[in-house]
Amino acid sequence: xxxxxxxxxxxxxxxxxxxxxxxxxxxxxxxxxxxxxxxxxxxxxxxxxxxxxxxxxxxxxxxxxxxxxxxxxxxxxxxxxxxxxxxxxxxxxxxxxxxxxxxxxxxxxxxxxxxxxxxxxxxxxxxx
Amino acid sequence: xxxxxxxxxxxxxxxxxxxxxxxxxxxxxxxxxxxxxxxxxxxxxxxxxxxxxxxxxxxxxxxxxxxxxxxxxxxxxxxxxxxxxxxxxxxxxxxxxxxxxxxxxxxxxxxxxxxxxxxxxxxxxxxx
DNA sequence: CCGAATCCCGAATGATACTG
DNA sequence: CAGTATCATTCGGGATTCGG
Numbered sequence: 001x002x003x004x005x006x007x008x009x010x011x012x013x014x015x016x017x018x019x020x021x022x023x024x025x026x027x028x029x030x031x032x033x034x035x036x037x038x039x040x041x042x043x044x045x046x047x048x049x050x051x052x053x054x055x056x057x058x059x060x061x062x063x064x065x066x067x068x069x070x071x072x073x074x075x076x077x078x079x080x081x082x083x084x085x086x087x088x089x090x091x092x093x094x095x096x097x098x099x100x101x102x103x104x105x106x107x108x109x110x111x112x113x114x115x116x117x118x119x120x121x122x123x124x125x126x127x128x
Numbered sequence: 129x130x131x132x133x134x135x136x137x138x139x140x141x142x143x144x145x146x147x148x149x150x151x152x153x154x155x156x157x158x159x160x161x162x163x164x165x166x167x168x169x170x171x172x173x174x175x176x177x178x179x180x181x182x183x184x185x186x187x188x189x190x191x192x193x194x195x196x197x198x199x200x201x202x203x204x205x206x207x208x209x210x211x212x213x214x215x216x217x218x219x220x221x222x223x224x225x226x227x228x229x230x231x232x233x234x235x236x237x238x239x240x241x242x243x244x245x246x247x248x249x250x251x252x253x254x255x256x
Numbered sequence: 257c258c259g260a261a262t263c264c265c266g267a268a269t270g271a272t273a274c275t276g
Numbered sequence: 277c278a279g280t281a282t283c284a285t286t287c288g289g290g291a292t293t294c295g296g
Contacts, residue, residue: 015183019237020161020230022244028156034142047278055142058270063279073247084277085276094243097236102148104232108225109147115222116150119201158289175258186290191259212257213296 023101026072031057031065033102036091039075040099044090074098151229154200159185159193161230164219167203168227172218202226 015021027033034054039045045053051062066089069075074095080086091099143149155161159182166181167173173181179190194217197203202223208214 019241020234022241023233023237024156024158024161028152030152033148033152037142051278053142059279060271060281061269064269071248071251072244073251074244079278085279087278094240094247097240101232101236104229105151106148108229109151112222112225113147113150116200116202119222120199123199123201187259188261188291189289192289194259207258213259215258 027098027102029065031061032069032074035065035069035089036074036095036098036102039089039091040096044088047087047089050089069095155226155230157193159189160197160202163190163193163197163217164202164223164226164230167217167219168224172216175215175217178217197223 027036031054034057035050038050038053042053047062047066050066051057051059054062057065066075066077070077073092075089075091078088078090080088155164162182162185163178166178170181175190175194178194179185179187182190185193194203194205198205201220203217203219206216206218208216
């Protein structure tokens with residue numbers, strides 16, 4: 001038995017099941033947010049376009065990420081059985097709404113990341 | 129030379145140096161956001177209090193997290209050279225401002241995570 | 257009591273080669 | 277074109293132990 005205090009009302013990201021926690025796990029993923037941005041800003045894209053757009057992603061990780069996002073209802077996967085096959089990915093409204101969240105993140109980052117850099121430089125200087 | 133398209137103006141999280149990317153790396157860390165919330169909601173806390181509050185964190189990770197956050201200017205570390213030593217951690221204004229961002233995340237999560245669950249259940253049902 | 261240092265394992269990731 | 281399969285590797289992070 002622990003003596004853990006009760007989290008403040010309405011904001012307990014202290015358990016894995018917490019929605020906030022799960023959201024962070026999702027967008028904290030390196031590739032998820034990139035896919036959201038890519039699709040959100042350009043509309044539907046084919047697999048190969050995503051692959052080209054998101055520099056550095058391996059086929060494996062891209063596929064894995066897309067599958068996970070499809071499972072979570074963040075995007076739709078449309079297969080056109082032509083020859084060769086064609087697969088398009090498009091954000092759902094849910095996925096699109098994530099763009100807003102990311103926008104907030106971006107705003108904070110652009111506004112404050114300079115301070116972080118300064119603090120970091122200062123800290124590093126003080127600690128040899 | 130790649131054929132990567134130029135990111136849309138004002139939003140390229142496609143390189144590691146991008147502020148957005150770095151912010152995500154920071155709060156995507158499982159423990160950072162928990163520390164922010166804990167300190168933000170309760171004010172200054174001692175190491176042992178944090179440890180008790182954040183269930184499941186190991187000493188190593190807590191120390192590592194706190195060090196990193198101190199370096200980034202998110203919190204201050206105050207050592208009181210009593211016997212035994214006493215160390216207090218407190219969010220800086222910068223760290224506090226992160227609470228707002230987390231609040232946005234929380235809002236989205238509470239509003240939409242149900243949809244994610246539904247999508248997931250549906251997907252899993254369809255794919256045996 | 258705070259937290260630094262070490263060891264260690266499993267999961268996540270990447271490179272590569274192969275397939276419908 | 278759009279993946280899948282496999283192998284090799286890295287590495288986050290937990291348990292433990294030592295130091296101030």
